[in-house]
Amino acid sequence: MTHKNIITSRDVHIYYGDFEAIKGVDIDFPEHEITALIGPSGCGKSTYLRTLDRMNDLVPGARTTGDIRLNGEDIYAANTDVVQLRKRVGMVFQQPNPFPFSIYDNVVYGLRLAGIRDRAMLDEACEQSLKQAAIWDEVKDQLHDSALGLSGGQQQRVVMARVLAVQPEVILLDEPTSALDPISSSQIEDTLLELREQYTIIIVTHNMQQASRISDRTAFFLQGNIIEVGPTKGIFMDPQHKETEDYISGRFG
Numbered sequence: 001m002t003h004k005n006i007i008t009s010r011d012v013h014i015y016y017g018d019f020e021a022i023k024g025v026d027i028d029f030p031e032h033e034i035t036a037l038i039g040p041s042g043c044g045k046s047t048y049l050r051t052l053d054r055m056n057d058l059v060p061g062a063r064t065t066g067d068i069r070l071n072g073e074d075i076y077a078a079n080t081d082v083v084q085l086r087k088r089v090g091m092v093f094q095q096p097n098p099f100p101f102s103i104y105d106n107v108v109y110g111l112r113l114a115g116i117r118d119r120a121m122l123d124e125a126c127e128q129s130l131k132q133a134a135i136w137d138e139v140k141d142q143l144h145d146s147a148l149g150l151s152g153g154q155q156q157r158v159v160m161a162r163v164l165a166v167q168p169e170v171i172l173l174d175e176p177t178s179a180l181d182p183i184s185s186s187q188i189e190d191t192l193l194e195l196r197e198q199y200t201i202i203i204v205t206h207n208m209q210q211a212s213r214i215s216d217r218t219a220f221f222l223q224g225n226i227i228e229v230g231p232t233k234g235i236f237m238d239p240q241h242k243e244t245e246d247y248i249s250g251r252f253g
Helices: 045-051 082-088 103-107 109-113 119-132 152-165 182-195 208-214 232-237 242-248
Strands: 005-016 019-030 034-038 062-070 089-092 170-174 200-204 217-222 225-231
Touching (some): 005 200, 019 045, 082 089, 089 152, 103 119, 103 152, 109 119, 152 182, 182 200, 208 232, 217 232, 225 232
Parallel strands (some): 170 200
Antiparallel strands (some): 005 019, 005 062, 217 225
């Protein structure tokens, strides 16, 4: 079953001043699939990920060229509302970053920002999002306690709930489990597999086992280029390029 592409990118280059960090990337992201971006440190995978919600706009001297479309719309068009874009394309970072508020206020933050004041609506969204992020049962009796009192793994799932509350189309995750213990990592992987039913997920990971366990497709980045992209099984079992094979077999990275 082929899914339609929700994000397409063509000939994407990213520069920091004179340094070319991404060198002409072409890649499509099918909806309701998990795509893993893998490659050694500094290969450009996180830089590329951050172009998809225009986070690189916040970096002084960063410049992006090429064509990136979300459901056919050019996200770098002059009239793009970046705040709207970041609701449609949510981001979860490597270090859990809950705001210093209650769990409840964290989850409904984006909805309040969007002007929603109806308490019943906020309550429902909070519960729904925490359930989707598989943490409702753990926190339902402490919604008004600070999110900063939670463990790292719980914080990361509250952050996921915060992203889910605004009902994005795409979820970007930049090494979301690298700061977590194995049990928390595994819970987040299980959550992502369930979320795939409703969302398109793009995850940067250093962890090959994680990529092979949860992703449908894998893209291998090296020095700012995509060397190979395709179904995860093929990339891991039968890579078409020597560099991919060397990286996956642990010869470098």
